[in-house]
Amino acid sequence: MKSAGTLTLTTPGERELVMTRVFDAPRQLVFDAHTKPELVRRWLLGPPGWSMPVCDIDLRVGGTYRYVWQHDRDGTKMGMGGVYREIVAPERIVNTERFDQAWYPGEALGTLILVEQGGRTTLTYTMRYESRAARDAVIKSNMESGVTASYDRLAELLATTPARGRV
Amino acid sequence: MQAHRLDTTFAALAHPTRRAILARLASGQASVTELAQPFAMSQPAISKHLKVLERAGLISRGRDAQRRPRRLEPKRLGEATKWLERYRRLWEGNYQRLDALLHELKTTQPTPGDDR
Numbered sequence: 296m297k298s299a300g301t302l303t304l305t306t307p308g309e310r311e312l313v314m315t316r317v318f319d320a321p322r323q324l325v326f327d328a329h330t331k332p333e334l335v336r337r338w339l340l341g342p343p344g345w346s347m348p349v350c351d352i353d354l355r356v357g358g359t360y361r362y363v364w365q366h367d368r369d370g371t372k373m374g375m376g377g378v379y380r381e382i383v384a385p386e387r388i389v390n391t392e393r394f395d396q397a398w399y400p401g402e403a404l405g406t407l408i409l410v411e412q413g414g415r416t417t418l419t420y421t422m423r424y425e426s427r428a429a430r431d432a433v434i435k436s437n438m439e440s441g442v443t444a445s446y447d448r449l450a451e452l453l454a455t456t457p458a459r460g461r462v
Numbered sequence: 463m464q465a466h467r468l469d470t471t472f473a474a475l476a477h478p479t480r481r482a483i484l485a486r487l488a489s490g491q492a493s494v495t496e497l498a499q500p501f502a503m504s505q506p507a508i509s510k511h512l513k514v515l516e517r518a519g520l521i522s523r524g525r526d527a528q529r530r531p532r533r534l535e536p537k538r539l540g541e542a543t544k545w546l547e548r549y550r551r552l553w554e555g556n557y558q559r560l561d562a563l564l565h566e567l568k569t570t571q572p573t574p575g576d577d578r
Contacts, residue, residue: 300561302550302553302554302557304549304550304553306472306475306476307476307478308476309472309473309476312549314553316553316557318557318560318561318564319561319564319565320564320565320567320568321568324564324567324568325560325564327567328560328563328564328567334563334567337559337563338556338557338559338560338562338563339556340555340556340559341552341555341556342552342555343555427472427473430472431472
């Protein structure tokens with residue numbers, strides 16, 4: 296099993312983004328941290344300087360969630376929300392996702408899968424966009440910051456290729 | 463960077479075999495025969511993938527007329543991985559906070575799951 300702490304991010308298909316991360320905790324806790332507002336607002340904050348004044352979660356199939364982040368200094372707000380499509384506690388959540396100022400067409404579908412092994416939990420989060428154009432719009436907006444890529448990171452990105460085991 | 467160029471790059475990266483080829487080329491240039499070897503694939507099939515990668519500007523051909531070795535074009539790949547890096551950093555920040563929170567929950571709730 297992978298060690299805790301390394302986030303892997305891949306683009307396995309034209310419309311998907313997949314994140315994988317291992318946490319040194321049982322999955323019930325990881326599930327709680329994703330579904331109880333008082334816990335969610337303590338970590339789902341994005342870049343430094345943002346807080347989460349709104350975190351409403353109606354955890355049932357067909358129920359909605361609503362997140363709003365606010366910049367501590369200039370008061371800028373960013374909101375998003377969606378509908379729960381599937382809930383299997385504490386192992387699986389499928390929900391739609393749409394930002395208030397959506398910069399990509401349509402909705403995205405997020406699937407959270409938690410697998411526990413030996414007291415550790417592997418989280419896999421798949422974002423599926425309505426089209427390749429939508430996913431690439433997300434990609435493009437993220438490129439604007441101009442962070443320099445390192446080849447260590449690239450190696451990580453490429454490390455998930457299935458052919459590797461056969462080499 | 464132009465959007466259509468990015469589309470081409472990501473379409474090229476969307477296939478596992480092509481990502482495996484790039485991973486191989488990251489450790490040095492290689493001929494088509496060498497690249498085909500680890501895969502259960504014919505040389506023409508590999509050549510097709512190489513063409514896609516070449517069109518996307520992710521690889522180029524070396525000067526050796528006999529072997530025509532393919533090599534990685536790091537600039538384009540760097541552009542494509544930039545956004546991944548930013549996205550990754552954002553989530554890594556979130557998940558480090560989650561690590562700390564989970565640690566706290568573990569120490570305050572010694573028998574998780576029984577609390578409901």
